[in-house]
Amino acid sequence: MDFNRPISILDTETTGFLAAPRPGSGDEADRIIELGVVKLPQGRASPAEARTHYQQYTHPEREIPQSAVDVHGLRLGDVIRLSEGRRFVDVVDDFLAFVSGTTLVAHNASFDVSFLNAELARCNKILGEERYGKIDDYVDGVFDSLRYANVCRPGKQNNLNALCLHYSVDTSGREFHGALLDCELLAEVFIRMTGEERRVALSPNAGRERFASRLAPTPLVRPSEAALPVIRASGAERDAHERLMARISQSSESTPGWPSP
Numbered sequence: 001m002d003f004n005r006p007i008s009i010l011d012t013e014t015t016g017f018l019a020a021p022r023p024g025s026g027d028e029a030d031r032i033i034e035l036g037v038v039k040l041p042q043g044r045a046s047p048a049e050a051r052t053h054y055q056q057y058t059h060p061e062r063e064i065p066q067s068a069v070d071v072h073g074l075r076l077g078d079v080i081r082l083s084e085g086r087r088f089v090d091v092v093d094d095f096l097a098f099v100s101g102t103t104l105v106a107h108n109a110s111f112d113v114s115f116l117n118a119e120l121a122r123c124n125k126i127l128g129e130e131r132y133g134k135i136d137d138y139v140d141g142v143f144d145s146l147r148y149a150n151v152c153r154p155g156k157q158n159n160l161n162a163l164c165l166h167y168s169v170d171t172s173g174r175e176f177h178g179a180l181l182d183c184e185l186l187a188e189v190f191i192r193m194t195g196e197e198r199r200v201a202l203s204p205n206a207g208r209e210r211f212a213s214r215l216a217p218t219p220l221v222r223p224s225e226a227a228l229p230v231i232r233a234s235g236a237e238r239d240a241h242e243r244l245m246a247r248i249s250q251s252s253e254s255t256p257g258w259p260s261p
Helices: 066-072 076-083 088-099 109-127 145-152 160-166 179-202 206-211 235-252
Strands: 007-014 032-040 052-057 103-106 142-144
Touching (some): 007 088, 007 179, 032 109, 052 076, 052 179, 088 109, 145 179, 160 179
Parallel strands (some): 007 103
Antiparallel strands (some): 007 032, 032 052
16 A cells, blocks of 8 residues: 555444345344544645545434444434434435545444445435445545554554554543544554554564564574583493393393493
């Protein structure tokens, strides 16, 4: 990914986790209730004053379960009021115009992409024509910041809260999840995370610094190089050996086939 090209940091809030239920399952599809985008017109190098924002609430046309309310704090009445009754189909053109031609960055991007594609397909059904494709048709690629974080910090917890803590991003104003607020936080994390990895990558000793602690070699001592001790039998041990050889010789009625020391 070219971090200097225009980037749109995206987050969605939804009624749940099920973007597209299996046909015949009887499950009700979950819906997007908030879209949030922070655009970085010059990529990660964009100054704060150059950023532009998009936020839109959308009527989900279904109830919002309490489990989802516990995450984002939005009840159906709140969303209807904030959206002024607008559905996704009513705002889709403005949203696509805002993100068009940029690289879409999202944390656990497959989740947001699946919901956007489900909403775009629903728009086609409502309009009775195949007007909209998939989100990939409008943007210059999708970048999953969670997958990137998992590569940068293997074995660590890499949700947004954990990354904000690791990269010293202030989350004091975050009581609930909110699409635009989470985008602002992710934008800061993304800039710091990609900047840190770029500095490591440009270091002349990057490979050695990154892997030395994990792959420190164990010195191999060849037998020919080792100082092997020579242990000689004492006088008492030699006498005991001679007596043992004599007993063996008498028992076998033959001379042993090995030399005495």
